[in-house]
Amino acid sequence: MTTSSIPSKFECKTSVNAEALIAAGATECGSSSSSVSPAIPLIGSIDQGTSSTRFLVFTQLGQIAASAQMEHTQIFPTDHIGWHEHNPIEIWYNTLTCIQNVAQALKNSKFSIDLKSQPLQAIGITNQRETTIAWNTITGVPYQNAIVWDDLRTTDVAHTIANGDPNRLRSETGLPIASYFAGTKVRWLIDNNPELRADLLNTERRSQVRFGTIDTWLIYQLTGSKAEGRATTAAAANIGGLFITDVTNASRWLFMDLHTLKWDKVLIDTVCGHDGSLSDDGVSIPLSALPDIKSSSEVYGRCATGFGEPAIEGTPIAGILGDQQAALFGQGAFEPGEAKNTYGTGLFLMMNTGTQPTPSTHGLLTTVGYCLGNEKPVYALEGSVSHSGSTIQWLRDQLQIIDDASESEIYARKVDSNDGMYFVPAFAGLFAPYWKSDARACIVGMTASHNKNHFCRAALESAAYQTKDVFDAINVDSHVPLKELRVDGGGTANSLLMQFTADMTNVPVIKPVVKETTALGAAYVAGLAVGVWKDTKEIKSLWAEEERFVPSMDSKLREKYLKGWKKAIQKSMGWVDGDDQID
Numbered sequence: 001m002t003t004s005s006i007p008s009k010f011e012c013k014t015s016v017n018a019e020a021l022i023a024a025g026a027t028e029c030g031s032s033s034s035s036v037s038p039a040i041p042l043i044g045s046i047d048q049g050t051s052s053t054r055f056l057v058f059t060q061l062g063q064i065a066a067s068a069q070m071e072h073t074q075i076f077p078t079d080h081i082g083w084h085e086h087n088p089i090e091i092w093y094n095t096l097t098c099i100q101n102v103a104q105a106l107k108n109s110k111f112s113i114d115l116k117s118q119p120l121q122a123i124g125i126t127n128q129r130e131t132t133i134a135w136n137t138i139t140g141v142p143y144q145n146a147i148v149w150d151d152l153r154t155t156d157v158a159h160t161i162a163n164g165d166p167n168r169l170r171s172e173t174g175l176p177i178a179s180y181f182a183g184t185k186v187r188w189l190i191d192n193n194p195e196l197r198a199d200l201l202n203t204e205r206r207s208q209v210r211f212g213t214i215d216t217w218l219i220y221q222l223t224g225s226k227a228e229g230r231a232t233t234a235a236a237a238n239i240g241g242l243f244i245t246d247v248t249n250a251s252r253w254l255f256m257d258l259h260t261l262k263w264d265k266v267l268i269d270t271v272c273g274h275d276g277s278l279s280d281d282g283v284s285i286p287l288s289a290l291p292d293i294k295s296s297s298e299v300y301g302r303c304a305t306g307f308g309e310p311a312i313e314g315t316p317i318a319g320i321l322g323d324q325q326a327a328l329f330g331q332g333a334f335e336p337g338e339a340k341n342t343y344g345t346g347l348f349l350m351m352n353t354g355t356q357p358t359p360s361t362h363g364l365l366t367t368v369g370y371c372l373g374n375e376k377p378v379y380a381l382e383g384s385v386s387h388s389g390s391t392i393q394w395l396r397d398q399l400q401i402i403d404d405a406s407e408s409e410i411y412a413r414k415v416d417s418n419d420g421m422y423f424v425p426a427f428a429g430l431f432a433p434y435w436k437s438d439a440r441a442c443i444v445g446m447t448a449s450h451n452k453n454h455f456c457r458a459a460l461e462s463a464a465y466q467t468k469d470v471f472d473a474i475n476v477d478s479h480v481p482l483k484e485l486r487v488d489g490g491g492t493a494n495s496l497l498m499q500f501t502a503d504m505t506n507v508p509v510i511k512p513v514v515k516e517t518t519a520l521g522a523a524y525v526a527g528l529a530v531g532v533w534k535d536t537k538e539i540k541s542l543w544a545e546e547e548r549f550v551p552s553m554d555s556k557l558r559e560k561y562l563k564g565w566k567k568a569i570q571k572s573m574g575w576v577d578g579d580d581q582i583d
């Protein structure tokens with residue numbers, strides 16, 4: 001089966017940016033003596049997010065030359081409240097479709113850029129982090145759907161591992177023990193997927209088991225090959241590709257030591273529970289089942305012949321970054337104290353803290369920001385919030401009070417304020433800085449006068465309040481008060497949200513010209529590895545501001561709103577008790 005024959009209910013939105021191509025030196029065919037545009041350096045970037053998959057091609061000026069984007073199915077099994085899954089095959093097909101569409105669009109454009117004769121310099125990959133897939137290298141098929149990062153099924157697993165102290169692995173991993181992290185999902189898969197467990201128990205088959213985040217899965221597909229035709233998955237073609245990840249993704253498992261940047265046997269055993277019968281390694285799972293940890297910027301390998309899209313066969317894959325780290329890189333936050341806030345499905349405030357990990361005592365994560373080749377790793381502090389854009393998707397898909405995310409602003413603007421109504425979107429408990437798995441979403445302060453407009457307003461405002469919570473924590477833990485906030489992600493299209501964020505944090509909120517900073521960050525690390533850009537100084541010089549939202553709210557009013565939010569947060573906590581099992 002080829003990807004073009006895979007039916008998808010989602011449209012692949014594709015575009016070519018003529019202005020960026022011209023700025024980079026491309027010429028229209030027929031407008032010069034040559035019928036083909038002169039070759040210009042172009043860099044590809046796969047951005048596999050929670051809500052959608054994108055493939056973008058950037059010019060050396062860091063501008064988008066072409067892009068394609070496709071949503072995928074959000075699977076919320078109705079018999080298991082709190083579960084959230086993605087189909088790994090659908091994600092792979094969508095990635096391939098986006099790549100194919102961009103290649104076609106460039107070829108059909110007035111610049112007639114054929115990537116077969118003018119190949120991309122390199123491809124970078126960035127991904128939703130923690131989302132975990134297990135597959136078998138011989139059957140080629142995932143054992144089950146991917147468990148998405150915000151899935152709650154491992155809440156009990158996390159409680160068991162924590163053994164009364166959720167911070168017991170913090171000094172080694174930088175993370176609290178929570179359902180969010182990939183290691184808890186690995187443990188759940190081992191304990192609950194009979195086929196996977198049987199393979200691990202079989203001395204011949206255990207070496208065929210693979211666990212990976214989405215970066216690993218996609219690289220395995222891109223570098224796997226098939227003798228003829230297009231592979232549906234690399235593994236189905238029975239010729240698996242590279243099995244790697246990068247330090248930023250590896251830092252989200254609870255398995256990696258933040259100081260050595262290596263998988264740690266003690267951590268793995270602590271999370272998975274020691275079971276010698278599953279492995280020959282003396283560890284609870286075979287180390288062969290975990291990807292090799294690489295830097296974020298080096299040539300790892302090349303797209304294979306016959307993997308599915310001839311236009312990028314042989315193109316080096318040279319960069320990997322978790323999506324929030326990619327946004328940090330794409331925003332040019334290379335100095336300690338520089339930060340970004342991304343409004344995607346979730347919301348993630350991240351600050352570069354330099355070459356030493358900075359511990360958090362206020363509910364943030366200490367994580368790897370990036371590591372360029374053999375250079376020292378750069379660490380970051382992160383405030384991870386599970387629901388931001390997904391709250392707006394919930395208004396659209398579940399409540400069906402809007403048809404499109406952009407309508408949230410139209411309705412929210414019909415009222416001057418929340419009129420006392422607060423929406424705490426703790427659908428998956430509360431992540432940073434609270435880490436309360438027993439919290440659930442609530443809407444408080446409602447009177448009979450409240451209407452749909454207030455719902456939209458309160459949903460949008462919740463993203464700003466949650467930003468303020470992690471903003472305060474980062475200011476304390478880093479000892480470097482943020483003077484401004486660089487922002488990106490789908491939610492930045494919403495000016496009401498941007499202004500309200502500026503009003504709540506009381507610092508200017510700044511949008512860059514290139515909004516796709518996540519994809520751009522992955523392109524940058526890939527381009528650095530192959531010499532498209534010289535260094536981070538050159539990359540920083542390409543960043544440009546587009547719009548600035550300056551705080552304009554009276555401080556008394558700000559305090560009043562924040563006080564209401566704190567009360568609302570308290571109401572959401574402690575909702576799930578022992579009788580309300582998540583099954």
Ligand SMILES: Nc1ncnc2c1ncn2[C@@H]1O[C@H](COP(=O)(O)OP(=O)(O)O)[C@@H](O)[C@H]1O
Pocket residue numbers: 049050051052343344345346388389390391392393405406407408409489490491492493494
């Ligand atoms: N105008 C808007 N107002 C508020 N939220 C928006 C708007 N446009 C998009 N979003 C939200 O942005 C999110 C998608 O952002 P994106 O950065 O693509 O996310 P991801 O990387 O998680 O896939 C969606 O959850 C959507 O609800």
Ligand SMILES: O=P(O)(O)OC[C@H](O)CO
Pocket residue numbers: 049050051127128129130149322323324344345346347384
């Ligand atoms: O898909 P996003 O942009 O919401 O990001 C998801 C995060 O990587 C989860 O840790």
